[in-house]
Each structure stands twice: as C-alpha cells, then as structure tokens.
Amino acid sequence: xxxxxxxxxxxxxxxxxxxxxxxxxxxxxxxxxxxxxxxxxxxxxxxxxxxxxxxxxxxxxxxxxxxxxxxxxxxxxxxxxxxxxxxxxxxxxxxxxxxxxxxxxxxxxxxxxxxxxxxxxxxxxxxxxxxxxxxxxxxxxxxxxxxxxxxxxxxxxxxxxxxxxxxxxxxxxxxxxxxxxxxxxxxxxxxxxxxxxxxxxxxxxxxxxxxxxxxxxxxxxxxxxxxxxxxxxxxxxxxxxxxxxxxxxxxxxxxxxxxxxxxxxxxxxxxxxxxxxxxxxxxxxxxxxxxxxxxx
Amino acid sequence: xxxxxxxxxxxxxxxxxxxxxxxxxxxxxxxxxxxxxxxxxxxxxxxxxxxxxxxxxxxxxxxxxxxxxxxxxxxxxxxxxxxxxxxxxxxxxxxxxxxxxxxxxxxxxxxxxxxxxxxxxxxxxxxxxxxxxxxxxxxxxxxxxxxxxxxxxxxxxxxxxxxxxxxxxxxxxxxxxxxxxxxxxxxxxxxxxxxxxxxxxxxxxxxxxxxxxxxxxxxxxxxxxxxxxxxxxxxxxxxxxxxxxxxxxxxxxxxxxxxxxxxxxxxxxxxxxxxxxxxxxxxxxxxxxxxxxxxxxxxxxxxxxxxxxxxxxxxxxxxxxxxxxxxxxxxxxxxxxxxxxxxxxxxxxxxxxxxxxxxxxxx
Numbered sequence: 001x002x003x004x005x006x007x008x009x010x011x012x013x014x015x016x017x018x019x020x021x022x023x024x025x026x027x028x029x030x031x032x033x034x035x036x037x038x039x040x041x042x043x044x045x046x047x048x049x050x051x052x053x054x055x056x057x058x059x060x061x062x063x064x065x066x067x068x069x070x071x072x073x074x075x076x077x078x079x080x081x082x083x084x085x086x087x088x089x090x091x092x093x094x095x096x097x098x099x100x101x102x103x104x105x106x107x108x109x110x111x112x113x114x115x116x117x118x119x120x121x122x123x124x125x126x127x128x129x130x131x132x133x134x135x136x137x138x139x140x141x142x143x144x145x146x147x148x149x150x151x152x153x154x155x156x157x158x159x160x161x162x163x164x165x166x167x168x169x170x171x172x173x174x175x176x177x178x179x180x181x182x183x184x185x186x187x188x189x190x191x192x193x194x195x196x197x198x199x200x201x202x203x204x205x206x207x208x209x210x211x212x213x214x215x216x217x218x219x220x221x222x223x224x225x226x227x228x229x230x231x232x233x234x235x236x237x238x239x240x241x242x243x244x245x246x247x248x249x250x251x252x253x254x255x256x257x258x259x260x261x262x263x264x265x266x267x268x269x270x271x272x273x274x275x276x277x278x279x280x281x282x283x284x285x286x287x288x289x290x291x292x293x294x295x296x
Numbered sequence: 297x298x299x300x301x302x303x304x305x306x307x308x309x310x311x312x313x314x315x316x317x318x319x320x321x322x323x324x325x326x327x328x329x330x331x332x333x334x335x336x337x338x339x340x341x342x343x344x345x346x347x348x349x350x351x352x353x354x355x356x357x358x359x360x361x362x363x364x365x366x367x368x369x370x371x372x373x374x375x376x377x378x379x380x381x382x383x384x385x386x387x388x389x390x391x392x393x394x395x396x397x398x399x400x401x402x403x404x405x406x407x408x409x410x411x412x413x414x415x416x417x418x419x420x421x422x423x424x425x426x427x428x429x430x431x432x433x434x435x436x437x438x439x440x441x442x443x444x445x446x447x448x449x450x451x452x453x454x455x456x457x458x459x460x461x462x463x464x465x466x467x468x469x470x471x472x473x474x475x476x477x478x479x480x481x482x483x484x485x486x487x488x489x490x491x492x493x494x495x496x497x498x499x500x501x502x503x504x505x506x507x508x509x510x511x512x513x514x515x516x517x518x519x520x521x522x523x524x525x526x527x528x529x530x531x532x533x534x535x536x537x538x539x540x541x542x543x544x545x546x547x548x549x550x551x552x553x554x555x556x557x558x559x560x561x562x563x564x565x566x567x568x569x570x571x572x573x574x575x576x577x578x579x580x581x582x583x584x585x586x587x588x589x590x591x592x593x594x595x596x597x598x599x600x601x602x603x604x605x606x607x608x609x610x611x612x613x614x615x616x617x618x619x620x621x622x623x624x625x626x627x628x629x630x631x632x633x634x635x636x637x638x639x640x641x642x643x644x645x646x647x648x649x650x651x652x653x654x655x656x657x658x659x
Contacts, residue, residue, distance in 0.1 A: 192350050193383035197444075198371035198400035211387030 057266035064261040079266035091249035099228040102167035106175045106224050114179035132173040140233050160243040166234050171224040182216030218285035229275050246271045298451035298484050300324040304356035307342050316342045318508040327482040331499035339508035340488045376445035377454040382437045384429040391425040394444045415443040435466045453485040492532050504528050526655035529575045535623045537575045544570050552594035552614045562649050565659035575648035578625040581640040593639040598632050
C-alpha cells in the first residue's frame with residue numbers, strides 16, 4: 001500500500017528557501033494534534049497492563065484463557081466473590097494496619113527531624129543526611145537473614161508489629177529527605193519574625209511552619225503509604241497466616257496447578273484499589289507537594 | 297521609648313577576615329528616627345540584626361535604655377521588626393497576624409482584639425482584618441507588617457528596607473505614612489535602606505556606612521552640605537555629585553583649561569598636594585553662553601539630556617577631554633540636544649575638596 005507522507009523536512013526546506021512560513025496558528029494546531037496522539041499512545045501503552053488486569057477480573061476463568069485475547073465478554077462478579085470467600089479480609093486488615101501505623105510513626109519522627117536539619121545546618125548535617133540515605137543503598141536481600149534471626153530470637157515472627165517497625169525504618173530516610181526539602185522552602189524571615197514575636201520553637205513549628213508545608217506532608221505520607229502497602233519481601237519472609245499482608249495473600253494464588261488468571265486479576269485489583277483511591281483523594285495536594293521543590 | 301547605643305559593636309564572621317560591622321559607635325536618642333544607609337555589603341542590615349538579636353555581637357556592646365542586650369534573646373528586648381519581605385504568616389488572617397505577638401505574650405483575647413482594632417484603624421486596615429496575606433496588595437501587606445509591630449508598643453522599631461518591594465509610587469506614599477506614624481507614636485526607630493532619597497527624607501539623623509565602618513553620622517542637611525569624605529559626597533544626592541580629580545594650579549585647580557580658584561582655608565589645608573579630588577553638585581554649575589570667553593568657562597558636549605519637567609539634567613563630556621564626564625542641572629525646558637555644545641562655570645563657594653588617596657575632606 002503506497003502511502004505518501006509529507007515529511008516535516010519538506011516543510012523545512014520550503015521555509016529555508018526564504019519562502020514565507022505557514023501561518024503560525026495553523027502549524028501550531030497541526031503539531032498539537034500530533035503531540036496529542038503521541039501522548040495518548042504512550043499513556044495507553046503504560047496504562048494498558050493495568051486496564052487489562054481490571055478487565056480480566058470481570059471475566060470467567062474460561063474467558064480469561066482464550067488463545068486470542070477477548071475484549072468483548074460478559075462481565076461477572078464471580079471472581080471477586082471467590083477472592084472474598086478465600087479469606088482476603090484478615091490480610092487486608094493487616095496491610096491497612098501496618099501501613100497506617102508505620103506511616104503515622106514515620107511522620108511523627110521525620111517531621112521534627114527534618115525541621116531540625118533544615119533549621120540549623122551544622123558541619124555534620126550533610127553526613128547525617130548521607131547516613132540516612134545510605135541505609136536505602138543496602139539491598140533488603142542482604143539484610144534479611146540477620147533480621148530474620150533477630151526477629152525469631154525475640155519471638156516476633158508472624159507479628160504485625162514487626163512489620164510496623166520495619167516499615168517505619170524503611171520509610172524514615174525517604175520521609176526525612178522529602179520533608180527537609182519542603183522545610184527549606186519556608187522563608188527564613190518567617191522564623192526570625194516568629195522568634196522576635198516571642199514564639200517558642202515548637203509553637204513556631206506547629207502554628208506557622210506546618211500549615212505551609214502541609215502539601216509536603218501529604219506527599220510524603222502518600223509515598224510512605226505506597227511503599228508500605230506494596231512491600232513484599234519482609235512480609236513474605238517474616239509473616240504467615242496471622243500477620244500476612246495483601247502481597248503475601250496474592251502470592252498464595254500462584255499454586256503448582258497453574259495460575260488462575262481471572263481470580264488473580266480480581267485479587268490484584270483489590271490490592272491496588274486502596275492506594276489508588278488514596279492517591280485520587282490526595283491528588284491536588286500531591287501535585288502541589290511533589291512539584292513544590294521543582295519550582296526552586 | 298528608649299535610647300539605643302552601639303558601643304564599638306562588631307560582627308566578625310571569620311576571625312582574621314574583614315568584619316561585617318567594624319567598631320560601630322552610634323547613639324539613637326529617645327524618639328528619634330535614625331536611618332542606616334549604605335551600599336550592599338556595608339553592614340547596615342547586619343548592624344540592625346545585631347540590635348534585633350538575630351546576629352551575635354562579637355565585640356563591643358549594644359545597649360537599649362542603658363541595658364546591655366548581648367545575652368538577651370530577641371523576644372525579651374522589647375523590640376519590633378519589619379522585614380523587607382514583610383514576613384507575614386501566610387496561614388493566618390490579618391487580624392491573627394497582628395495579634396500573634398500579643399498571643400505569645402499571653403495577653404487575653406479582649407485586650408488583643410482592642411489593640412488590633414486600634415492599630416488597624418490607624419493604618420486603614422479595618423476592612424481587611426479577615427483576609428489572608430495572599431489576598432492583599434504589596435502596600436497593604438506592608439501596613440499589616442507595620443501593624444503587627446505597632447500592637448506590641450515596643451521600645452524600639454526596627455525596619456529593614458521595608459519599602460524596597462513596593463513600586464515607585466507606592467514607595468513615595470508609604471514613605472510619608474511611615475514618617476507621619478513615627479512622629480505620632482514617637483517611638484525610637486532604626487531604619488535601614490540602600491536608597492539615599494529615603495534616608496534624606498525620613499531620617500532625623502542619617503548614618504552612612506561603607507565596608508562595615510561608619511562614614512558619617514549627621515542630619516540630612518549636614519550630610520548634603522558638608523560630606524566628611526568623598527564616599528559620602530558621592531553617595532548622598534541624586535544625580536551624584538561630580539567628583540573630579542584635578543591638577544593644582546597657582547590659584548586653585550584646573551578643569552577644561554580653566555582655572556577654578558579655591559577658598560583660602562581649603563588651599564591652606566590642601567598644602568603641597570599636586571592633585572585634588574574636587575566635588576561639584578549638578579546644581580552648583582552655572583550654564584553660560586557658548587559664545588563666552590574660552591578662558592572663563594568650561595566647554596563641554598552634551599551626551600544625554602534628562603527632562604524631568606521641573607528641571608533637567610545634562611550629561612556631558614569635556615570638549616578637550618572626552619574621558620571626563622560631568623552632570624549639570626539645567627532649567628525645566630532646556631533647548632539643548634545630544635551633541636550640542638554647552639559652557640559651564642562652577643560656583644566656587646560650593647566646592648567640596650577631598651584628598652585624592654584618603655578621600656578625607658579638606659579642610
């Protein structure tokens with residue numbers, strides 16, 4: 001099939017020959033449409049696996065296994081019923097518990113720490129910050145054996161509090177770094193004015209600084225929630241039936257008989273849903289928070 | 297109401313380096329508005345911050361009402377400060393902003409409300425009390441910052457370039473408002489600016505600083521009429537004073553082939569120096585006819601004409617020395633244009649003469 005396309009080079013040539021360029025508005029519109037198409041293609045390419053997963057979760061197992069992928073099918077809720085009846089409840093509760101508790105703890109610790117690090121930098125500040133981030137450089141695989149031994153010794157295997165502590169430690173460096181960058185945005189004069197006005201430090205933090213950095217706190221909290229919710233390695237190694245989280249539950253679906261696509265898709269959709277909802281609810285604050293530092 | 301004394305106060309960031317503030321000696325009497333003025337890096341803001349307690353005092357002392365405040369934290373010095381960027385608390389309303397320092401002092405709600413309303417009325421802010429800072433214009437924010445300072449009824453007002461962020465018209469308006477307010481409240485005020493016009497119009501006395509050192513501390517008219525060195529001479533007055541390095545002649549100095557006589561006492565003080573820095577303000581030239589005798593007037597060629605309506609300023613270079621430029625004040629409707637020749641004669645009673653090396657005034 002012969003297709004003639006006018007390449008951009010042609011347009012450029014005529015323009016280069018001294019010809020009057022096409023009216024700006026027209027060219028702009030053409031380029032915008034082209035960019036729009038490309039953006040949609042990229043967007044769909046990224047989103048497609050997720051979309052497929054959600055579609056599959058509404059199929060029967062037979063529909064999910066057809067040799068050619070089925071886009072039109074009769075939707076059914078039997079997979080979701082199956083997931084709920086196979087006992088996802090406690091796992092969901094554990095995930096929520098571990099995530100919420102660890103995130104609250106992280107915020108409680110990281111906010112004052114980041115404030116201190118931003119307020120009065122000393123010679124050691126860079127070293128402290130590096131130390132924090134260096135703990136993230138160690139692959140968790142390398143640390144799992146000693147951690148397992150310690151947790152076992154203190155009899156805390158299959159215990160939700162183990163996960164809370166570990167998730168807190170896991171997210172703390174990121175939270176400190178993020179919050180510090182938000183605190184640095186607060187103009188120094190505001191703190192000086194507050195000190196002249198007679199406000200003690202904790203009051204300055206609570207009444208003046210915190211309202212300014214609240215988008216940052218939202219963004220940091222959401223990042224911590226995402227990491228804690230999706231965390232798999234600690235959960236699968238240190239928990240079982242009692243304290244298992246949703247990622248652990250999902251793995252249980254991969255049995256030796258093979259994968260139940262549709263039911264797995266339903267379970268995975270359920271697993272992703274809370275975080276997506278949280279992100280949706282917080283999206284305004286999130287964009288504000290994540291782009292705040294970029295404007296500097 | 298209080299007297300502020302800087303007694304050999306110094307701020308040294310790194311030992312061995314040039315101090316940011318070098319042995320400042322300054323007394324602000326009760327109820328006076330003193331302006332600290334100087335170019336960037338002159339130490340004026342640092343000196344103010346030392347008074348506020350935001351910078352440590354490395355040497356010497358700073359006293360408020362006779363009490364040395366070197367170990368006293370800012371909140372206990374009974375001062376109020378207005379920053380260049382106003383430093384308004386963005387999450388609080390105007391009323392809450394103004395009440396904040398009173399709240400920190402534990403004042404009860406009724407008294408706070410009363411004082412805030414009083415200050416708001418004084419500053420014309422009553423209708424804005426429930427707004428947040430982001431809904432206010434620059435001038436309004438500035439007034440809120442002032443209101444927050446006034447409610448404290450402090451002993452000293454400190455202002456760090458409060459007008460720098462305002463547009464030109466707002467600046468002129470607010471300048472007179474601040475001056476009027478200070479007169480009415482009669483609170484000792486220390487005001488920092490880099491704008492010499494602000495300094496001259498607002499200050500009871502003005503301290504000119506450069507490189508951390510006090511150059512001259514006097515009333516605006518004294519600074520204008522008798523600058524103590526070439527730096528002050530060139531800093532105060534706009535357009536700046538013409539400062540020309542001229543060779544000595546038998547009767548005075550030579551400029552553009554013309555001898556300018558020096559007064560007796562100046563000539564004596566100048567002694568055997570063969571070159572002097574001579575200062576002539578733009579308004580101290582007389583414009584003569586270009587036909588006049590070459591030996592008595594200085595010929596120049598106009599480069600730029602600035603018409604201001606009430607007067608004009610002519611920027612010209614000397615006819616026989618294109619590297620020397622002068623500024624001459626002319627009448628409001630001057631008929632000269634770029635490239636035109638002019639002839640000027642300096643007023644010999646209005647010369648300011650300084651030593652070429654040290655810049656010190658002679659006599």
